[in-house]
Amino acid sequence: MTSLAAQWRTFRAAIFKNVRISLTYRPWLINSLVSPVVWIAISIFTYVGIASPAAIEEGFRELTGSPAFTGFLVLGQTIYSFFIAMNWRGGMALERERFYGTFEMILLSPASRVVMVLGEAVWGIIDSGWVIFLTTVIASLLFGLSFNVADPLAVVVGLALTFLAMISLGLFFAGFYVLSRSAGPIAHAVQSPIRFFSGVSFPISALPVYLQFVSYALPVTFGLNAVRSSLLGGGTTLGLSQELIALVAFTILFFILGVWMIRKMEQVAKSRGTLHTF
Amino acid sequence: MEVGKEYRTFRATFVSTMKSVIRYYTPTGFIASYLLLPITMIGTAWVVSRIVSPTGTPDFFVQITGYSDYLTFVIVGYAFNGLMFSSVSRGGDAVYREQVEGTLEMIMLTPSSRFTWILSKTSASILDTLFSLIAILLLGEILFGLEFQGGFNVVVAVAGTLLTVVALEGVSLVFVGIGLVLKQPHVIAVLLQPFVIFLSGMMFPVESLPQWIQPISGAIPLTYGLNIVRRSLLLGWDLEMLAGDFLALGLFAVVLIPMGYYFYRALEKRAMETGAIRTF
Numbered sequence A: 001m002t003s004l005a006a007q008w009r010t011f012r013a014a015i016f017k018n019v020r021i022s023l024t025y026r027p028w029l030i031n032s033l034v035s036p037v038v039w040i041a042i043s044i045f046t047y048v049g050i051a052s053p054a055a056i057e058e059g060f061r062e063l064t065g066s067p068a069f070t071g072f073l074v075l076g077q078t079i080y081s082f083f084i085a086m087n088w089r090g091g092m093a094l095e096r097e098r099f100y101g102t103f104e105m106i107l108l109s110p111a112s113r114v115v116m117v118l119g120e121a122v123w124g125i126i127d128s129g130w131v132i133f134l135t136t137v138i139a140s141l142l143f144g145l146s147f148n149v150a151d152p153l154a155v156v157v158g159l160a161l162t163f164l165a166m167i168s169l170g171l172f173f174a175g176f177y178v179l180s181r182s183a184g185p186i187a188h189a190v191q192s193p194i195r196f197f198s199g200v201s202f203p204i205s206a207l208p209v210y211l212q213f214v215s216y217a218l219p220v221t222f223g224l225n226a227v228r229s230s231l232l233g234g235g236t237t238l239g240l241s242q243e244l245i246a247l248v249a250f251t252i253l254f255f256i257l258g259v260w261m262i263r264k265m266e267q268v269a270k271s272r273g274t275l276h277t278f
Numbered sequence B: 001m002e003v004g005k006e007y008r009t010f011r012a013t014f015v016s017t018m019k020s021v022i023r024y025y026t027p028t029g030f031i032a033s034y035l036l037l038p039i040t041m042i043g044t045a046w047v048v049s050r051i052v053s054p055t056g057t058p059d060f061f062v063q064i065t066g067y068s069d070y071l072t073f074v075i076v077g078y079a080f081n082g083l084m085f086s087s088v089s090r091g092g093d094a095v096y097r098e099q100v101e102g103t104l105e106m107i108m109l110t111p112s113s114r115f116t117w118i119l120s121k122t123s124a125s126i127l128d129t130l131f132s133l134i135a136i137l138l139l140g141e142i143l144f145g146l147e148f149q150g151g152f153n154v155v156v157a158v159a160g161t162l163l164t165v166v167a168l169e170g171v172s173l174v175f176v177g178i179g180l181v182l183k184q185p186h187v188i189a190v191l192l193q194p195f196v197i198f199l200s201g202m203m204f205p206v207e208s209l210p211q212w213i214q215p216i217s218g219a220i221p222l223t224y225g226l227n228i229v230r231r232s233l234l235l236g237w238d239l240e241m242l243a244g245d246f247l248a249l250g251l252f253a254v255v256l257i258p259m260g261y262y263f264y265r266a267l268e269k270r271a272m273e274t275g276a277i278r279t280f
Helices: A004-024 A027-048 A053-064 A070-091 A093-100 A103-108 A113-143 A152-180 A183-189 A191-197 A209-215 A219-232 A241-272 B003-024 B027-052 B059-065 B070-100 B104-109 B114-143 B154-182 B185-199 B221-234 B243-274
Strands: none
Touching: A004 A113, A027 A053, A027 A070, A027 A113, A027 B027, A027 B185, A053 B027, A070 A093, A070 A113, A070 A152, A070 A183, A070 A191, A070 A219, A093 A103, A093 A113, A093 A152, A093 A183, A103 A113, A103 A241, A113 A152, A113 A241, A152 A183, A152 A219, A152 A241, A183 A191, A183 B027, A191 A209, A191 B027, A219 A241, B003 B114, B027 B070, B027 B114, B059 B070, B070 B104, B070 B114, B070 B154, B070 B185, B070 B221, B114 B154, B114 B243, B154 B185, B154 B221, B154 B243, B221 B243
8 A cells, every 4th residue: 555645646636737737738727717607697588588577587486485586596607617627637537547648657657546536636626616616606696696604614515515525426437437437428418417417407396206316316416405495595514414424424425436447447457558549 | 714614513512512411321320310319309399289288289389479370380390300400411521521531621622612612511401301302201291191281282392492592502601611711610509500490480380489580580491481381281282372572582692692602702812811711
């Protein structure tokens, strides 16, 4: 087993490599700043573009107990943006190395693959975090969002556990994408179903009951519930215990699955010799 | 210009690009892209419309658009999403791939026409997207049922789609050039996609946007393409009734293709002078 210092160096290298890449490709920064606001506008106009405000408020009141839909949609898009960042940062970490032809060299090194992916994922949180925070503030001002925070601890714990669950999910995707040999289309296509089932654009209670089972198999659903309740509905840590426990469980589950998947990927790649083929 | 040589360049590039497009899709990737993605996108529209109007298409939508079925409106709109995204990203991505694989300089050294080469690369990508467009329409019909309220003018719809493809070819040329200079052309596509979805009336009518935003929609070729296809397929409008949209698309095609090519050559020259052609 490699030493803790070696793990730290791997982790740090994965982060600094991405800092340099981010500074090299500056258009991504513009994209990170602008896109989330436009996506929030799309989310809102999907409603206000087809129905009167009274009809939308009535629909939301029936499903959530509150007529306020802007906050629901803004926060939905915000948390979903974190998932997207995690999907492309952590999830695509190994596939990106494969594409650039550096993956074989990484596999030859004694560095932990899991720590490397975690480094990439943590950078994803840092890099996207401040941008998403900023766009949430802008969107809140643009679309008139009012917060109702009763327990700041619930907000902090809810956000932290949501991030951890997503980092674990990114670890799982990293191995899965390489094994699938179709990383690009799957990474792209997985976004829309997760958006649909986790209730980014509508309350999941609007879905038929049999589809809601799928929703509750996704960590993003619980993350969204926790963040929306703590920021908009005055939810407390105790009141959100179900969501928080679910997020912890998802974090552990996907971490275990992720480590297994990455080991499996390496084993399959080495035995079949298909790593460098596209 | 030797036609035979141009044809060989076009064919060789087209075949190699199509091969990489096909290789891109494994069965899992194909199912994810062609089934999961459209079903959940259209499904979102279905759920949203049921929230605001449990009995069917919201009256508000019918009043401002004249279309009787919101879901059909969205299915046609979403089918065109790939076409626009492809024109903005695929050409640039294909050239970027040559850069990453280290073959771009060799291509630049050959006597083949750059215009034919790029045209072929973007055409292969657009062909793939046209396939996806048809697949989404078929999927929409099978799963959700498309509602044609006033006729079904396929000829006009196909003509509108083809003219949209030609106009978007010009857009594609511009983005190939931008990709050479800015690197990672994908980012430009990712950046533009939400703007296009927001402004072109893909998921909701342009008429519902604030008044000051609506003129910007007119600067996007896709807005006219969508108008033609929706009105001809869903309302049965003919060529005469859609003359304005056809004219606008034609103008885009005439202006954007030479402009796009000129822009590409200028950016390619700059990339060669600065040595940026080698970096990615």
